[in-house]
Amino acid sequence: MGAKTNAILNILAAVLLGLFIWWAEENLDGYMIQILNLIAVNIILALSLNLIYGFTGLFSLGHAGFMAIGAYVCSILILAPEQKEMLFILEPAYDWVQSAQAPFFVAVVAGGLAAALFGVLVGIPLLRLGDDYLGMATLGFAEIVRIFAINLPRVTNGALGFKGIPDHANLWWNFGWCLFTLYVIIRLIRSNSGNVFKAIRDDETAAKAMGIDVFRQKLLSFALGAFFAGVGGALLGSLVATIDPKMFTFVLTFNVLMIVVTGGLGSITGSVLAGIAITVLLEWLRFVENPVYFGDWELPGIPGMRMVVFSLALIFMILFRREGFMGKREFSWSWAVGRFFKKAGRHGI
């Protein structure tokens, strides 16, 4: 299939998505729209972690930290000065926090850039560590970000966090960013730079012998992943309208990790599909946390039950299908067309 046909099909798919969003905004209720928004954000987050972990092989557990940085930076920039005056009741905000203002798009980019900057700062010492240590150290980093968020009340409003964050993050923004992330990561992974990331994942020693500055490439991947994690966090903040340090615990990282592993480490398609599936399931499974009635008899809901269900599912996944649903395979138009005609052909006989 030619590059032109591919491009046309891609544009067609984007247009269809646009039409769907347009239709959804008119016809779906708020709850459904919220789920769609979460899908977009979760795909962004999964893609960013997949770049770091799935494609470059860096076992990073710091995603919640990058998301928190993105969310706080973006929120500070889009909260109106009057809102901030009302919010900061523990201690007044610093002047620069009070006066910082930017349009939503700029605020999201700033959130991403801030996260990327921290990615570089953290990456310089940590990316020289071996795998297991990197996981622990990045986990520690995310926790440090959280502790700072609690203890810098003049920037973050401490444990209270922010409320009433303007809800700019609608379907258009979220899916726009989602497509942008998808585009960047696909271009990156298909280029020779992407090959280099995968080379480091496969065999770091051999990569060094090929003249690859492994540390620099890892830092690049880490910073790019952190950027999109920051973007995802920024969108999430605006989407849920409330952020506080409690939101950015390891559970958040775990959710993203679950999507990436389920979809397949090193599969973009897998991250997209699992992003959709797991977001929907996580919502749907809320029923196990609510009381269930059998006639007069009540089975009390157990808070946190859906995480138990999901953790179990993840464990089974790791035990029986470690490569995830997609393995390292990817969707392509020629594959889809091939499938379609094969089926059509079979029916024809």
Next chain:
Amino acid sequence: MASDAVLETKGLTMRFGGLTAVKNFSAAIPRGSIVGLIGPNGAGKTTCFNMITGFYKPSEGQVLFNGADITGAPPHRVCRSGIARTFQNIRLFGNETVLENAMIGCHLRQKTGWWQAVLCLPSNRREERAIAERSRELLKVVGLQELAGEKANSLPYGAQRRLEIARALATRPAFLLLDEPAAGMNPNETQELMGFIREIRRSFDLTVLLIEHDMKVVMGICEHIWVLDYGEMIAAGPPEAIQSDPKVIKAYLGEEALAHA
């Protein structure tokens, strides 16, 4: 000879704790030659490679490449300066295709990077197309063009060894180190390999240093040989002299001697 040495080592020594794996290794490798490094198992041959290519930092001594001191430089710098290597226990990028493996070898000389790729700039597309083209040609040189789309870890053993060489050539080396290139090959493949090494030396203008246990290969293509035993150089010279050197025969505990008798 030293003035036209591509690579010169001066008193290279590598100690691991109490063990001295290589002791005072000094050698000058003439430009354009094919030379061999031999010795019994554990003699310190691979350790020499690792010191030359920057994977180990020598405890003592110097490595000079084209007269420049590269002692202790990190592996990627060493490779950039024009030294490529293969590994004794093959190290390919197993999940990537044969073509991608070769393309990864081209990356260090690539001018356009990730952001040009993301922006879809014509300069990047042109360069990556050229890289793919050049990689295909390298695969042709090692006879793997038919397998370009296969995953590297699905290749048979001999093909994997050849791919490792193609990948090393992709970095545009002036000096190539091969760590037991004939290991695991059948006599036919070994025979081809010998012709092949001579061929790439000529067409890529290389100097080749190889470690090899197969004496037919070593004696067949090497113009000069160094012999290590317990980390010490016990002999150096042209193949005929090495073959009849009593110290070498003794170092091989008679196994080679018996085979030749």
